[in-house]
Amino acid sequence: MNEEFEAVRIGELAGLDAARLDEMQFGVIGLSPDALVTVYNATESKNAGLRAQRVLGKHFFEEVAPCMNNFMVAQRFEDEEVLDDIVPYVLTLRMRPTPVRLRLLKAPDCATRFVLIERKAAH
């Protein structure tokens, strides 16, 4: 399978175990249908400075990343049945403004929705 940021498929992500997800070079966040965090890989944990144990089980848009609780991210998961889109975004990982690309993934046959986060340029 192709594990590149732009290419990896939602079904493949859902099938990977935590160790394989941790090896990904980009942030992987998995959400249940009610937006509770079920997957939080090591890359994302390192970039955001938050340990998985602090984040898992929390409401992603309310308790973890309210900065994505808007029409560009949260609303799209609400509105769209099938979602595979890449959006440019600015995150403030550790309070440093960082241009990133978000890939939003949602499919009817997959219980987990994914937000993939790729930092545009390495510091």
Add this chain to the structure above:
Amino acid sequence: MNAVNPDTNDLESEYEALLSFMYLSPVGIIRSDQAGLVDMMNPLAAQLLMPLVKGGAIENVFDSLASVAPELRNLAASFEGERGAVCENHRVFVTPAKEGAVVLACSIIKVGENLLMTVLTDISRQVAAERRARQTESWLAGIYTSVNDFAFFSLDAQGRIESWNPSVERLTGFGETDVVGHTLSCFYARDEHVSHRSPEHIALTRDEGWHVEEFWCETRSGRRYWGQVLVAVLREEEGEITGYSVVLRDVTERKVSSDNLARLLTTDHLTGVSSRAHFFEVAESEVARAERHGRALSVVMLDADYFKRINDTAGHQAGDEVLKRIAGEAKGLLRTSDTVARLGGEEFILMLPSATAGEALVVAERLRVTVERARIETAVGQLKATISLGVATLSPANPTLQGLLAAADRALYEAKRAGRNCVRGEVLEPAGEACSACEEANTPGE
């Protein structure tokens, strides 16, 4: 103490807890140097600024806000104290819409020699509430002044007029059969495209118990008047609202919205011309007025050429002098009924009521030449500057303020693309001797 996490004694956990605290902060916080270069910011700050920047990079807080609040850079630069508040809850009007406007409050604190802390808060809801409160206030004030001309009647649960009395006919000219069973929209002026408004009055009244709004009305014989309507809940039966009372007044004389405008920051700090917020306030009513009287209305959008280069080579203060001069020359050329406003950054707009496209092109060309000839005195010596200008006129193709501004923006872009220091415009009529520089733009129907 540490309800979130039981093992928060080590430094790493403390750090993580602080990060989480900042991630969840409901106000935007930015740390920058005096020039606005961002050092740290929290997610909400990024979320508030992101819609304002093209390309998504937020490197400088003043650059990011320049399109909507160009005065902030100047406020910070001209702050002379060692430390203290540069501005407190300064209002930034992000979108011009009268309803549903996005408004930010911006406070900047100078913490040290080259360190600014900026706090951004989304106050759109508060501003909307204030707007309603102002209407209420003006209503109450008005009630004591002229109560000669008012109509009183009632609505059923669906908002249809159910009672009529002579006061309705005295004010509106409509008889009982004209209005009973109709909604409030039967009083609206014909060109008020507000079919959604009547249900909105009712919805807002349901939520708040009463509601005041103003709009153009027309009497049966076609006389226009600025009407103020108060809708209040009249009856409730078993928790259900079953009727409303309405007072409709002719407040045309008070319509001169001076009190409304005086509350806004009407002037751009740096250049002394109208501020962006003031411009939109004026422009909306100018467009309405032009439509009402079938009069021409043109705008000229203009932009200083290579302004970034001026700033980079001569410094921000010299750049400011250039902006002041452009604004000054524009003011000098215009009539009192015209408006000059700074839209943001190095972008200005002239609004020319009653001016046709041809006349606006003449004004634009005259300003272009005046600026080109100006020798601008700055601390680093004499500078020259040029501007590019785009002209647009209210027409069936651009019937709204938004359409007009978009057309002017396109024309300005054309002028930039044509090599700058020139005028372009979408012209429907031959401009005659308007200006030689814009002949290419004079293709009819463009």
